[in-house]
Amino acid sequence: MxxxxxxxxxxxxxxxxxxxxxxxxxxxxxxxxxxxxxxxxxxxxxxxxxxxxxxxxxxxxxxxxxxxxxxxxxxxxxxxxxxxxxxxxxxxxxxxxxxxxxxxxxxxxxxxxxxxxxxxxxxxxxxxxxxxxxxxxxxxxxxxxxxxxxxxxxxxxxxxxxxxxxxxxxxxxxxxxxxxxxxxxxxxxxxxxxxxxxxxxxxxxxxxxxxxxxxxxxxxxxxxxxxxxxxxxxxxxxxxARFFPSELADQLRHAQFEPVKGQGVRCDAAILAIDLRGFTQLSHDLSPGELMGLLGEYHSRLVPVIERYHGSIDKYLGDGILASFGAVAPSTNHASDLCCAIEALIAVTQAWQAERRESGLPALAIGMAGAAGEVVFGVIGHETRLEYTVIGEVVNLVTKLEKATKQNGVPALVTRQTYDLAIAQGFTPLGAVKQLPGRLIAGVADPIDLIAFTRHPG
Structure with a gap:
């Protein structure tokens, strides 16, 4: 050398x-x-x-x-x-x-x-x-x-x-x-x-x-x-950790065993699905920068509200958001947290719509739906790309209910069973709600009793 x-x-x-x-x-x-x-x-x-x-x-x-x-x-x-x-x-x-x-x-x-x-x-x-x-x-x-x-x-x-x-x-x-x-x-x-x-x-x-x-x-x-x-x-x-809910990130940090596919637990949880109306047409009209800026604005307004009421973002589906309450961190108030979050989200989205109108921009509508029930929370995917998610009939139901908000002309829907559970858990509605008994939902065999949130609180 x-x-x-x-x-x-x-x-x-x-x-x-x-x-x-x-x-x-x-x-x-x-x-x-x-x-x-x-x-x-x-x-x-x-x-x-x-x-x-x-x-x-x-x-x-x-x-x-x-x-x-x-x-x-x-x-x-x-x-x-x-x-x-x-x-x-x-x-x-x-x-x-x-x-x-x-x-x-x-x-x-x-x-x-x-x-x-x-x-x-x-x-x-x-x-x-x-x-x-x-x-x-x-x-x-x-x-x-x-x-x-x-x-x-x-x-x-x-x-x-x-x-x-x-x-x-x-x-x-x-x-x-x-x-x-x-x-x-x-x-x-x-x-x-x-x-x-x-x-x-x-x-x-x-x-x-x-x-x-x-x-x-x-x-x-x-x-x-x-x-x-x-x-x-x-x-x-x-x-x-920014790609996971904070509760899940804490679990991963302190876990004694590394996550592997097939791990899962059954739990009672509430699921929330949110969709931005008219986004498909906007994606053709806006530049990539403007499109991502709109999504960033949309997420920055809604996600903090979900987290404020102990919700965890399961995934972003383009302009859609899937969130869970009580799946990542078990909770005895999951239905109540869901309904509180929906009311707060309606208030936030209507304020956002008013701001866009004042700025001469189109006021985008947002539809959301929630339901509570038994889900499986666990790890899916390949060993090289794993993902925590919620699976179950409740998840499938809320995605169908979210589409039904447009047909029913309301900003948010939850099942009557979920609403009653939320009331039992201490939820007190601040805004107007409307009963929609025996509604037929595309993809669901039997009619469902629904509750529509029709007006933001206050």
Whole structure:
């Protein structure tokens, strides 16, 4: 493998460039939203840490001599607090650039290293003193904090700066400008109980920082792939959910078994069929854009009403709509919901007709019919293309009743049995209704008692 190929793969590993190039704009935006939220969390964690250290420093007894001319910790914490406040403000405004994030990562580590370096000034002791400070452990917190963004780059920056920073402190302690060279030791006890330096211990610390950094970076590469896959599946599920009723989409999300053809249940439900009159002629007169715009307007007015009364759209049949109440989500008020929806739909369609007349457009009539009874709700189709639907005599009946609305000159029809059931379930009619006993319906063998909704409520 050529050197440029190795470099390209390393860049893809560090920056996630290959994965980023293959992402859609929607996925990138969602990842950026996660990262923006993570930066706010990081900022507040840093603010809490600063407050904690300031409180601890204030209330804890000072071990250094009282005549110490300079106390760098308050100054360091103060400057870092201002920097963190700016960082939080930029995070909320979504103005954090990659350059600023890189600088911020370096500053985090630099502040910690400067604080550790200042110990020998506070205590007026040789620099070897700070090599034994447990404060170094905070570098692992700062490195881990960068994992919240799900980008290995900033973890590698934090880890590299930490290793270089500690190496610089080690070299400074060894050189001790203006002082005699420190004594090295191979005894751990001597190292702990004196100002002697154990070189192997400092190398171990640097190696530990680098190993933790490498492991976290590798974990982030894997985690970022999972994040991308999760977001892609989430967006795909959200898109697919728009093709299903919300209750059905929830069932699919939480189902323990995948849907297969032949699954079905019997249930009591109400079915509603709606048709837009004169649509066939309009489809010849209007352009494709105008035709789809009309359908969009038609659906945008009627579908929310159906859903408001707990109805679920089973399918769109061109200019027709087939909906169910109590099939997708079982209900004891399915007939009542059906009749409430019909009254509201009549009001909405008549308002729509009035608007079209005022605009000089043809006022399209809408016919609808409903009936309640036993249906089978389940999965049909081929394994490669499945569909949830309702099947039964009630479904066939409402499609025939919908056609009968035109012959009877009424906007909506329901069977008398359905209407009585709706009344029993608590339905109170707001508009005018008319009884149509013993009506013959094309395709139905026996006469049916019907109820016509003749006027919108109000």
């Amino acid at each position: 050529r050197l440029d190929q190795v470099a390209a793969r390393a860049a893809d590993f560090i920056f996630g460039a290959k994965a980023q190039r293959g992402l859609s704009s929607r996925v990138r935006r969602r990842i950026e939203e996660h990262q923006a939220t993570s930066e706010i969390i990081i900022g507040w964690i840093q603010a809490c840490a600063i407050s904690f250290f300031a409180i601890v420093y204030t209330i804890s007894p000072k071990a250094f001599p009282p005549d110490t001319p300079f106390e760098p910790v308050p100054w360091t914490l103060g400057i870092y607090a201002v920097f963190t406040a700016v960082r939080i403000a930029l995070a909320y405004r979504r103005h954090l650039t990659r350059g600023f994030l890189t600088v911020s990562t370096v500053v985090d580590i630099a502040v910690l290293m400067i604080t550790i370096w200042s110990f020998h000034l506070q205590y007026q002791a040789p620099p070897a003193l700070y090599l034994k400070a447990p404060t170094l452990m905070y570098v692992f917190i700062l490195i881990a904090l960068r994992t919240l963004r799900f980008e290995p780059l900033y973890v590698l920056i934090a880890g590299s700066c930490s290793a270089l920073g500690w190496l610089a402190l080690f070299v400074y302690a060894v050189l001790r400008p203006g002082e005699a060279a420190p004594a090295f030791t191979h005894s751990y006890v001597d190292y702990i109980t004196s100002y002697r330096i154990l070189g192997g211990a400092e190398i171990d610390k640097i190696l530990s920082i680098l190993m933790v950094t490498a492991i976290l970076a590798l974990a982030l590469v894997r985690a970022r792939k999972l994040l991308v896959n999760s977001i892609e599946e989430e967006l795909a599920a959200a898109d697919l």
